[in-house]
Amino acid sequence: MNVTEMISSLQAVPGIVFSTVGAVLVLIIAIVIGKGLTIHLQRSLKDKIDKGHLDILLKVGYYGIITLAIVVFILPLTGIERSGILVTGGVLGIVIGFASQSIVGNLISGFFLIVERPIKIGDQINIANNVGFVEDINIFSTIIRTFDGLYMRIPNQTVFTSNITNYVANIARRFEYVVGIRYSDDADEAIRIIREIIDNEPFALNNPPAGVFVDTLGDNSVNIIVRIWAPITEWFEMKTRLLWVIKKTLEENGIQVPFPQRTVWFPGELQTKKLPAKGMDEFPEAEKGYPLVEETQGLPELHEGTTEGGKSK
Amino acid sequence: MFNKYTPPFTINYKGHEISVEKEQGNLIYKRTCEYETIEKVLLGASGDFLINPIEPVNLPKPITSYLLIDFERPVMMGPGSKQKIYLTFPVEMGIFIIGGKGEHELIDMLTLNRSKYTLYGTPNRGIICRYWKSEVFASYPNLDTRYEGDIELDIINDTNHWIEVTKSVFNAFGMKIYYGNDRTSMRAFMRIVNRHLAETGFMTYTTTPEFRRSMELYTARKLMLSTIKGIMEHGI
Numbered sequence: 001m002n003v004t005e006m007i008s009s010l011q012a013v014p015g016i017v018f019s020t021v022g023a024v025l026v027l028i029i030a031i032v033i034g035k036g037l038t039i040h041l042q043r044s045l046k047d048k049i050d051k052g053h054l055d056i057l058l059k060v061g062y063y064g065i066i067t068l069a070i071v072v073f074i075l076p077l078t079g080i081e082r083s084g085i086l087v088t089g090g091v092l093g094i095v096i097g098f099a100s101q102s103i104v105g106n107l108i109s110g111f112f113l114i115v116e117r118p119i120k121i122g123d124q125i126n127i128a129n130n131v132g133f134v135e136d137i138n139i140f141s142t143i144i145r146t147f148d149g150l151y152m153r154i155p156n157q158t159v160f161t162s163n164i165t166n167y168v169a170n171i172a173r174r175f176e177y178v179v180g181i182r183y184s185d186d187a188d189e190a191i192r193i194i195r196e197i198i199d200n201e202p203f204a205l206n207n208p209p210a211g212v213f214v215d216t217l218g219d220n221s222v223n224i225i226v227r228i229w230a231p232i233t234e235w236f237e238m239k240t241r242l243l244w245v246i247k248k249t250l251e252e253n254g255i256q257v258p259f260p261q262r263t264v265w266f267p268g269e270l271q272t273k274k275l276p277a278k279g280m281d282e283f284p285e286a287e288k289g290y291p292l293v294e295e296t297q298g299l300p301e302l303h304e305g306t307t308e309g310g311k312s313k
Numbered sequence: 314m315f316n317k318y319t320p321p322f323t324i325n326y327k328g329h330e331i332s333v334e335k336e337q338g339n340l341i342y343k344r345t346c347e348y349e350t351i352e353k354v355l356l357g358a359s360g361d362f363l364i365n366p367i368e369p370v371n372l373p374k375p376i377t378s379y380l381l382i383d384f385e386r387p388v389m390m391g392p393g394s395k396q397k398i399y400l401t402f403p404v405e406m407g408i409f410i411i412g413g414k415g416e417h418e419l420i421d422m423l424t425l426n427r428s429k430y431t432l433y434g435t436p437n438r439g440i441i442c443r444y445w446k447s448e449v450f451a452s453y454p455n456l457d458t459r460y461e462g463d464i465e466l467d468i469i470n471d472t473n474h475w476i477e478v479t480k481s482v483f484n485a486f487g488m489k490i491y492y493g494n495d496r497t498s499m500r501a502f503m504r505i506v507n508r509h510l511a512e513t514g515f516m517t518y519t520t521t522p523e524f525r526r527s528m529e530l531y532t533a534r535k536l537m538l539s540t541i542k543g544i545m546e547h548g549i
Contacts, residue, residue: 202372202428202429207432
């Protein structure tokens, strides 16, 4: 580099410095304005728009102002051609797309999540067996707070390509119990009692009506299905409380919820003798866990007309 | 019952006992009934208490602003007709403390009616409503105002068909409740647009010292993005 070139480059320095400082200043001003607008919108719209919509609006406002400042002020200030940016951006997009497919995939998925909005901030959701509250939806990832209170970051691509269950998308939902009663109990009476409990429950919706009916004649019980519709905000509290109320009320009315049991019919009388009224120390085998039978006579005898399986010939 | 009270006082009301006592410069509010006891300490409070009817959509807890009144008997409306009927609504009471500058603050609510809710519409597009079943009266019914109030409802059929009306859905935003010694009332309209769509709203009464307007909980402060009309788009 000769002296003339050095001098000319030195003369160019103030221009570069000026445009750089100017660009930084514009960016700072844009950030300040963006923040100010965000705070103003947050204060004025807090009670009027739900949190999910408000967050998206704030992000759009904030990043919109910064983008506007870059396109309108910073690019001309730094002498960068906008048309050149578009061409460069296109080429760069292809390169970056190949180089960082997952990042771009997450970005695009995030965009479609924001547009399609299958989930909103505050919703209770299940994404690929990750269950919790949606805390935030960013452009690359979705933040979930699990019901255990854990922080979980799920890439948007996973969110977008997984089955999403939104537990609170609708305003009402149904839950179900299976209540078993003894075969000797009156199922009609049990249904009447359960219906009365549901009628007295404020948040068990009147419409759609609850369904209470005998579903199956099970091995150990007559099974009554109870289906109740409830507001989405109340169903869980009600579900966790009502089953025990039903159980207690049925028992108060003489209807038992049986435990699993099996009646065994022997083909003949068991030939055992009752225990005499003796102390347990006279039966050491009882302490060892042997059957408390003083004298066994082997298997019961088969009578005429029966087989080993107990069936009649 | 619906009146202004100066502490200390005790009211016995159908199994509910409401009392306010003074204690070392504070007020102790207490309400007891067979299934619950509520006690609140009002620090440095000294104002009067007001008990008046409030919008009947708050108990056991406010989850909606809509009241659905299911008619015991359907009403048939001729084409282009306008008819007045009387319905009942469940009374909920609000207990307010009145501050030094006349401001009111709700401290408790109660009702003697059984609360029940329902879904109007479908689970994905409908609304949750407080449910109430009402007989349809042609003239003002004499009611026990501790339990029920009356709605003077003008039904306007703007269609060219006979329309069967089985229910009305009202929005608590916009409700105007009036009360006197022997009456708790609202005045409303229901304009039928077509077989599946109607609009409901409320009108005012002329107030007198004996027939006053209630303190309302669902007021214009929250109305910025909420409509005060009830839109019945899932059937009438």
